[in-house]
Amino acid sequence: MRHVLFILLVNLLTIGASHAQVKSLFDVEARRAALAQPAMTTVRAACLAIPRDPAWTGLRPVDQLKVSESTGADGAVADFTWAVMVLTGRALAGDTASEASLRDLLLAWARAKALERTEAGSDAEHALKRALLPTVAAYSVLHRGLDEAQRQSLAGWINSLVRRIDRGAETIGDGSSHGHMAASILMAWGAATGDDALYAKGYERYRSILAQARSDGSLAPDVRRGARALWFTRQTLASLTVMAEVAATRGADLYGIREGEANFDRVLSYLLNAIAEPSVVMAYASEGDILGGELDFRRQELGFLSKRGNGRHLMAWAEPVLARDRPGLATRRLKSLHARSLRLDRPLIDEAVGGNATCFWGR
Template identity: 30%
Template sequence: MKPITALALAATVTLAGCQTTTSSAEVTRNASAPAVALLSFNGLGNCQVNLRSVPAPWLVVDPKEEYYGATSDPMSDALDGYADAIGRLGAAAFQSDAAKDRLRVAILSWAQSNAMQWPRNWDVGPDSGPATVYFTTHTMVPVAIAYGEHRDIFSAEEQVVIESWMKRLVDRTGNNVWMSRWSVDNKGYLWASLAMAYGIIAEDDAYIRRATRIYQGAIRAMRSDGSLPNDSGRGGSAVHYTNKAIASLVLTAELAAGQGVDLYSYSSGGKTIHTAIDYLVRATQQPALIAGYAAEDTGASFRGFDANNQKLDWVRTNSAAWGAYYIKRSPQLSTAQNLQRVSSFLRAPRPETDAPSGGIPRCLA
């Protein structure tokens, strides 16, 4: 595909590769298609990964019954466990045929079971709607990346099953009242990265254009200092959710870069994704920079933290994993150097999965 500018991407995108037809519910494929180069780096899989067992398919996402917030519960254990296991298998499969076999079974078994269905009353309850949408999207991002990078290990028939299942979940998470409220929110950006990955896999420009509009909307909505309006208003979680938002925006930009499109340079009012990353680093070092926004209360905050007492542990955990993409792509930028300086995780990245980052950036980058 010829590289095109980020500004043109929202208007027209033409992707080369397999021929796919889509309908409202199903995907058809005439012949087995090769893997899709979702990410543009050449060193994929260049790390050692400890594999984890794959949970049995979780059939119904119903937070009213299973989700208890900060405590461990069967639903979130299964979904988080699946995202982690797939992220690890997706990295290991670049080097190991045994890992490829395990990845194939892991993705196919959940697709054949039509896992992650929603109950009829999924939106009844104070937190059930947002949690249902979030958990489903969060689980599917690393699944889409691993599947796209290794699609050639699946038969044509298996691809139909998996991509039809994936399409149902992408549509369900993207087309509901909650997602419409999250146009400038970390959860909306998380969905955009899933939609971008699916759009590339299925060669469906509509998903790519919508993901691009969400990305561009995030840059336009950003304040001049780099703060993201909704995520910076989360009390003691403001830095935490700003980091989550940036992880998804960076993954979306990486997916576009794999298609020859530069979203990193997309600018609105002099603001780019680099502006947001610079702000995150500065607010982590000087939490007073975000305290005023954090007090605006645009969403729940973690217990034990408040606007003047931020949760800042992202710098030493796998929540910083997205930085591996950014630093490798732009090592000369002061923003990348400052990011590495503030994050002990990025100074010595571990092969750990971060779902908003699409798996294990330490291995994928």
């Protein structure tokens, strides 16, 4: 009898609120309604800016992501992730053909138990994380149109991958950016399924990141990365932003909390200071344990300020931050950067924020 009750409990956690609205990275129904308003015509156009490729529905499920001998994540899942990000934005904006394509693609991968045999290793597991957050966002957008069997199939598959991330996630205190991304995924899925234990892991990770910040807003695990010091700081801010946005769907303001002298704005200000004047980071970057492509800590890699050739923009997390129109100098400076540079690259799409950030949060 106890075994039966345990199975029922697991199923409830896996399926989550199967008949209720799912809130994860953002309030899906509120955003859907907002995008239908005339004042949001430009943003809705950003949701639809990239055309649907009919071939995406036929993308063959990837059995596993493999550890590669070179740096960088396994690229075998990149096409799937891009398709999911584009289709989710289009579905949110009301494109029924894209919604059907997204549903069919995800259900096919769920039935095939795709990615479940991913090898243990940092690059393969990082590629899995990059695929997962967009998949969680897609589930939230699709949820209302799925029947019960489809919900169970899709939620069960995502849950198995999230649990793998949970088992392999770096500890709260290690400070790695890969660990931050893992925590953002756990928090997002916890919010989507009502799993408070998973949600709490993200919440605690957020506070631990702030607790590690120096008085100037720098994060030691990031800024010691040589030529990629600012690259990793930006990556941490992306995960902080996702966790803050997930918390906002539950009425919590993580942007406003403080650990010692540090808060979100302090870390953001450090990044913006160092972008404007790279000498700010030089002393820390000279300790570099990962030098980056330039192999010279004095030449910071700032490629994240421009859209990449694969369509991604690593500053996509600026969209939700600016959508909140928070007071303070850090927000005003980010808004200035957005107006003179980032806005020209819209839509801003990136796995680290779950997809088309302009569509999900942009104003």
